[in-house]
Amino acid sequence: MTSFANPQSLKNKGVLGINQRNSDYIMRYNKRKLYPLVDDKLQTKQLAIDAGVAVPKLYSIIKYNHQLKKLETLLEDHNEIVIKPAHGSGGNGILVLTEKVGKLYKTPSGDLMSVNAIRHYISNILSGMYSLGGVPDRAFFEYRIKFDPVFDEVSFKGVPDIRIIVFRGIPISAMVRLPTSDSNGKANLHQGAIGVGVNLATGCTTHGVIGNDTTSLHPDTGQPIEGLQLPRWKKILQIAVKCSDKVGLGYLGVDIVLDRTLGPLMLELNARPGLNVQLANQRGLLANLNTIENMESIPSEADQRVAFALSLNK
Amino acid sequence: MHKLAVHFWSIVFIAIGLAIFAHKVFQLGMPITPDATTETWTVQARLAFKGNGRNIMASMSIPNLTPGYIKINEHYISGDFGVNAKVKGDNKTAEWAKRKANGQQSLYYRATLTRSNVATKWTEVPEYPEAPEFFEPYSTAVDKIIEDVRSQSADTASFTYELITHLRSSDENENISLIKDLARTDEQFANLITKLLAVAHIPTRKMWVVELADAANDVLPQIMIQTYNGEEWLTFNPETGVSGIPANHLIWKIGDDPLYTLKGGDSAEVKFSVTKSFIELLEVAKLAAKEKGSILGKFTLFSLPVDSQNTFSLILMVPLGALIIVLMRTFIGVQTFGTFMPILIAVAFRETQLLWGIVLFTVIVFIGLLLRLYLERLRLLLIPRLAAILVIVVMLMLLISFTTSQLGLDRLLSISLFPMVILAMTIERMSITWEESGGQTALIQGLGSLLVACLGYLVMTNQHLNYLMFAYPEFLIVILGVCIWMGSYTGYRVSELFRFREIKTSA
Numbered sequence: 001m002t003s004f005a006n007p008q009s010l011k012n013k014g015v016l017g018i019n020q021r022n023s024d025y026i027m028r029y030n031k032r033k034l035y036p037l038v039d040d041k042l043q044t045k046q047l048a049i050d051a052g053v054a055v056p057k058l059y060s061i062i063k064y065n066h067q068l069k070k071l072e073t074l075l076e077d078h079n080e081i082v083i084k085p086a087h088g089s090g091g092n093g094i095l096v097l098t099e100k101v102g103k104l105y106k107t108p109s110g111d112l113m114s115v116n117a118i119r120h121y122i123s124n125i126l127s128g129m130y131s132l133g134g135v136p137d138r139a140f141f142e143y144r145i146k147f148d149p150v151f152d153e154v155s156f157k158g159v160p161d162i163r164i165i166v167f168r169g170i171p172i173s174a175m176v177r178l179p180t181s182d183s184n185g186k187a188n189l190h191q192g193a194i195g196v197g198v199n200l201a202t203g204c205t206t207h208g209v210i211g212n213d214t215t216s217l218h219p220d221t222g223q224p225i226e227g228l229q230l231p232r233w234k235k236i237l238q239i240a241v242k243c244s245d246k247v248g249l250g251y252l253g254v255d256i257v258l259d260r261t262l263g264p265l266m267l268e269l270n271a272r273p274g275l276n277v278q279l280a281n282q283r284g285l286l287a288n289l290n291t292i293e294n295m296e297s298i299p300s301e302a303d304q305r306v307a308f309a310l311s312l313n314k
Numbered sequence: 315m316h317k318l319a320v321h322f323w324s325i326v327f328i329a330i331g332l333a334i335f336a337h338k339v340f341q342l343g344m345p346i347t348p349d350a351t352t353e354t355w356t357v358q359a360r361l362a363f364k365g366n367g368r369n370i371m372a373s374m375s376i377p378n379l380t381p382g383y384i385k386i387n388e389h390y391i392s393g394d395f396g397v398n399a400k401v402k403g404d405n406k407t408a409e410w411a412k413r414k415a416n417g418q419q420s421l422y423y424r425a426t427l428t429r430s431n432v433a434t435k436w437t438e439v440p441e442y443p444e445a446p447e448f449f450e451p452y453s454t455a456v457d458k459i460i461e462d463v464r465s466q467s468a469d470t471a472s473f474t475y476e477l478i479t480h481l482r483s484s485d486e487n488e489n490i491s492l493i494k495d496l497a498r499t500d501e502q503f504a505n506l507i508t509k510l511l512a513v514a515h516i517p518t519r520k521m522w523v524v525e526l527a528d529a530a531n532d533v534l535p536q537i538m539i540q541t542y543n544g545e546e547w548l549t550f551n552p553e554t555g556v557s558g559i560p561a562n563h564l565i566w567k568i569g570d571d572p573l574y575t576l577k578g579g580d581s582a583e584v585k586f587s588v589t590k591s592f593i594e595l596l597e598v599a600k601l602a603a604k605e606k607g608s609i610l611g612k613f614t615l616f617s618l619p620v621d622s623q624n625t626f627s628l629i630l631m632v633p634l635g636a637l638i639i640v641l642m643r644t645f646i647g648v649q650t651f652g653t654f655m656p657i658l659i660a661v662a663f664r665e666t667q668l669l670w671g672i673v674l675f676t677v678i679v680f681i682g683l684l685l686r687l688y689l690e691r692l693r694l695l696l697i698p699r700l701a702a703i704l705v706i707v708v709m710l711m712l713l714i715s716f717t718t719s720q721l722g723l724d725r726l727l728s729i730s731l732f733p734m735v736i737l738a739m740t741i742e743r744m745s746i747t748w749e750e751s752g753g754q755t756a757l758i759q760g761l762g763s764l765l766v767a768c769l770g771y772l773v774m775t776n777q778h779l780n781y782l783m784f785a786y787p788e789f790l791i792v793i794l795g796v797c798i799w800m801g802s803y804t805g806y807r808v809s810e811l812f813r814f815r816e817i818k819t820s821a
Contacts, residue, residue, distance in 0.1 A: 004811045007805065015814045017804070279813070
């Protein structure tokens with residue numbers, strides 16, 4: 001057991017490295033002028049609606065600090081609410097309020113926040129604290145997902161999501177990201193969430209990784225994370241393909257959440273999806289990337305491509 | 315296709331940079347270490363005579379073209395004589411003049427030279443000489459010798475060589491011994507060769523060389539023969555026939571003009587002396603560039619004012635730091651705060667030295683983080699908060715400087731340029747990373763930044779590299795080429811070999 005892999009063996013396993021991802025896929029297939037579409041969550045939302053893809057409902061948008069004066073009225077109508085920066089990345093800057101307790105608002109971790117604290121939080125978003133380069137940003141409020149019961153036993157505090165990697169309109173790999181106490185309820189693998197591989201053909205979860213270690217149980221709930229059947233798998237792939245078609249990025253990460261009543265909803269798109277999906281699936285991306293890159297023509301029909309994806313890893 | 319272009323440009327840039335570098339090193343003789351020295355010779359010719367009370371006009375041949383050497387400087391030490399130097403053909407003459415001088419007079423010409431391979435070319439084109447007349451029995455002997463030599467030679471060079479070796483050979487025939495009787499001294503011998511070459515219609519001239527030895531007084535110039543082959547002058551040693559200017563010899567004068575002329579004086583005599591010393595190669599290279607009229611020589615940073623030189627010697631190191639960043643991030647996969655922030659930290663380390671720099675950086679960032687934690691509770695807007703952190707950083711620096719100076723540790727007083735803004739940004743970035751990605755990520759990135767900064771510091775403060783970058787700014791083009799090449803690297807990062815080590819299935 002060595003602690004470093006031999007580069008040749010990684011290559012044989014078809015593992016995609018960051019440098020190659022950037023150079024051969026992102027720079028080649030993702031036009032930079034399209035980035036704003038995915039970097040701005042509000043634009044992404046509109047894009048998905050245009051493509052006929054369901055998204056969490058948008059409640060309101062805050063552009064200016066003075067709008068925060070009437071913050072209480074904005075929060076009034078909803079018991080549960082998610083506050084996001086339009087330009088946040090990696091799940092950063094997201095504030096979830098689960099219920100109102102007297103004059104305070106509860107967060108998933110059980111902390112209580114005053115309206116003033118929330119106001120300060122949003123004003124930080126507006127001044128660009130979570131956006132790249134610190135440029136001024138917008139904040140928006142949206143529907144809080146009530147996630148599908150399939151994740152009830154394997155989720156801690158936050159909302160699990162499904163990451164699909166779509167290359168030239170064809171899904172090539174997928175994983176589920178399960179929040180843990182370490183990740184503080186965030187579905188971000190860098191922060192300690194579990195990445196669980198998903199069998200592309202069946203939508204069934206395979207093995208999980210926390211950081212670099214494999215796991216078959218959720219560390220907080222102790223429940224098995226393997227062998228979970230994701231409901232409406234085909235629909236999930238269709239959403240990914242539709243989003244990819246609409247946004248026009250050739251190498252795309254599509255994040256989808258499963259709502260127990262609304263079904264799969266597109267949460268956000270990522271023009272620079274990470275490589276952890278390879279760890280979660282214990283499988284390199286290069287094989288599928290090469291297969292698709294070498295295809296003479298890509299089917300124009302979305303359903304054909306979903307069907308192709310379902311057969312990819314058989 | 316784009317990969318081809320990448321390789322093309324990177325190779326072009328690296329080649330251009332290295333070519334300029336090679337030109338400077340091999341053609342101009344620029345040193346690759348700052349303290350390299352080379353030998354120099356100071357040659358002095360002293361013209362001494364007695365003035366006889368009338369107007370004095372003295373002239374003396376001085377070196378003009380010096381193949382194999384370049385003049386670093388030359389001086390005329392001439393008391394109250396007026397002096398001026400004239401170039402005539404391939405020669406140069408110093409002329410001294412004075413009204414009425416009595417008694418012993420000494421005029422000096424002094425030149426300092428060093429080896430150089432700057433090419434020089436004689437410009438005089440001779441006419442083909444008339445064959446001189448010899449009387450019998452010499453004329454038959456001469457004809458016979460010329461015939462013998464001609465049968466054994468192919469061109470001017472080999473003819474000259476054969477002629478000299480014939481005349482010098484030990485098993486001389488009677489023709490040769492007859493002819494040799496005409497020449498008793500070296501000069502007469504040289505004259506004889508000249509005359510014989512003229513019979514064969516080969517243009518010739520005589521040349522005097524001075525041997526460059528250490529601490530040599532009363533050096534006697536030696537005579538050499540030059541023949542013209544229709545294109546250039548070839549030099550031969552009349553003793554041995556060996557062609558070429560002998561090593562360690564300086565050409566003093568060419569042609570039959572006398573070494574000196576004197577009007578208004580007598581008992582004139584010229585003495586040569588040579589001493590050896592050392593000079594920095596860099597000085598020589600600058601002179602060589604000037605001598606050669608090389609454009610590159612004019613673009614040297616050494617010609618800038620000293621304060622701009624100091625600034626540039628720092629600025630030129632920054633691209634090297636950038637190279638380290640590329641290496642560490644693209645090839646190793648070290649995480650840092652911001653892309654080039656570690657370089658700025660490294661530049662700051664120059665002020666404080668490495669160890670103190672690290673201590674200072676760590677202390678200020680640590681205290682800054684603690685205070686930032688409190689500021690978070692005050693719910694300040696982002697930019698005022700950053701400004702507040704900046705003020706805190708400045709206060710911390712002040713405090714540290716003050717306490718260390720009280721403790722007698724003067725070194726920390728030199729943190730004047732420690733970049734407060736960079737520190738403030740580091741604190742802000744680190745605290746946000748800490749909050750969002752956890753302490754582990756924040757520490758990894760913090761340590762990564764510090765590691766890269768240390769490496770950057772070591773590279774950027776390396777005296778040898780600093781000299782190389784300053785003396786050879788063309789390395790910037792090389793670095794550009796290397797960056798372009800590294801930009802096309804699509805292989806794994808070392809960190810990925812670790813990250814993906816557990817992936818088992820092969821696709």
